[in-house]
Amino acid sequence: MNDAILTPLFEDPQLSWERVELPLMVPIRTSSATYEKRDVLALRLRATVAGEPVEGFGECSPLPEWSAETISEVELALRGLTRNPAFQEGIGLAAERLDAALGNLAGMPTLRFGMELAMLDALARQRRVPLATLFAGDAPVDLTYGVRLQSTHALDPPAITAGRVRVSVGDSTRAAKLKVGLDPLETDVERIRLVREKCPNAAIRLDANRAFSFEQALAFAEAVAPFNIDFLEEPVACESVEEFAELSAKSAVPIAADESCTPPSFARELIAARAVNTLVLKPMSLGGLLPTLELIELAERAGLRVVISNLIESAIGRRAAAHLVAGSAHFKALEGSHGLITGNWLKEDLASERDKNLGGTLRLDDAPGLGFVPLPFASGKESP
Template identity: 30%
Template sequence: MTGKSNLDLEYRSFSLSLSSPLETASGTIDSRDGFLVRLVDRGEGVTDPATVGYGEATPLAGWTESTADCEEALERARTAFRDDGPEAALESVDRQVAARHAVSLALSDLQANREATPLYRYLCRGPMIGRVPVNATVGDGSPSETGAQTRRAVERGYDCCKLKVGLRSVDADVERLREARRAAGSGVELRLDANEAWTYEEAESVLEAAEEFDVSILEQPLPAGALEGHAALRERARDVKIALDEGVLEHGIDAICESGAADAVVLKPMAVGGIDVARRMAAWTTELELTPIVTTTIDGVVARTGAVHLAASIPDVPACGLATAGLLAEDLGRDPVLLENGSAVVPQAKGLGIDEVWDK
């Protein structure tokens, strides 16, 4: 889709309360505020009716532009669509990743609707995919609370649990890991996500415990800038893989690969600028023999469903961080993705598969 067209971009703000406040390095989050985008192709009349595509921009401090900058970018995109068409609109928001995510997702949804194909098949032109594996997230809590959360996740059918660590002492987190493994049994994959919390010495200590309790992935144990430190940890690890999340935005895929800093990379579509960008990154990481893992940034249903389609477009994708709807007390509309036995059931309707959300 190039040049001037019949496309109209509209957007409206929203605020979604979280089920409970979330503590992060950037402060406490009690709501997710952003913009729902609707892209309308007016068509050419009765024989070519209007088609709609949806996008979502949900900025997150530390990962994307601010809410104010996002709104300014969407206004630029609206003008660019009217005056110059889709390519100009994408260029106008190139440096505002959440805004670009919304515009590119709306364009992709619109085109998949035109082709009457599910979004994931539009992204990869591949076979039908019924499900993608997802992990349960076990938040920070006491050892007994961690064990109880893990047990409930396993009872709900999850065979991969990711423990949030780094907010407590290393000894406390090791005890939490011990309880999680006891609750999960031997057949469940355990991952740890430290969100840059540790020094090298602390991470080294946790790595020993991770080997003992059969942890599969240790995610972002050191600050994002510490490529050499991550490479050294990876060299020491026997069976635990090192994954980078924050480090992906700071360094890029090529630098991570060249330094040997990771076995896997976490791709957040909202933070990298769209599912189209994330899809290209996933293809490149696979070529470089790194494993791509898709996660959300606690998004509304439009962006979250887009991330499910992205995961479905990646061959042999591992368990992804897509089971985040429960973190929201409210949403933009009905969720078309069913979570069942540790998998997300991929919508097979055309486009995103999302019903009308504009007037919710």
């Protein structure tokens, strides 16, 4: 990371935001909830940096049944933040400076993510570089080929799932992520068998969203191991690093942590103990792109894999996460497919153009910052 981005002071910060409802193409069912829409807060920050006016955009979008805070709580917190003297004195991207300005609100990961992203976007726009450049340090950034995407599939009948995976992945080595744990074991196994049959080269990832007990998870892993599983994500609600380590040691397939990567302190413990094979990191849940980058660097040193994902966010948060991957492509930990294809799940979005998902990759613009002005602000709309 380029440490120079941590030094600028954003003076006289002014916030505005828009709350927007984005309907999904079809309901998304997981073991914890069914989603028909996403409520998002699009955020705009205006400030002065080194005497020059800057503007950047962020997103605060807690996901029900996943995030601890609600979107109404975040909106109320933003209203209070605009009257906070510590915030009005100026903010910066260094963790201690940002947390001091936010005070107790730094404990709301989605709010912290939105504020940090708005500053990063403003800084990249000021410097007239893509957002990805801010994360690269001295490494080159090439947006030509985009970010490789995993194909994510909900709980449909086995033959339908297999057909959809075949269309999206084909004979490639891209990852296909399947939800498991709500149907009987036989149904899950049949779904996985058919996917492997139709997509012999795909990296099959399974996400149980903590649906299993410890013993059920081991039995499930044994049943699906013949199908060359890339990893089984968060099969159990493990309460300690030791439980994760035991599960990984006994499982017939590699284990990934997802929900358990929040808070970042627990993710750091998982990495230190090498208790899992893979970490699925959602920057919105981790309180920012920079805390996520710190975990990527730790995972790299530990020889672990990292998948960057999102909370079914709008184009603001989703493309910001893709810029993080593109700007950190020099890390071996990030090789493979990432969970950022969810723009296809939304009937409407906050960018004027749909995601450029070409050949299984998300193509990013080389325009400054995020590469676009979110629609709620494109017409000059303001909120208190």
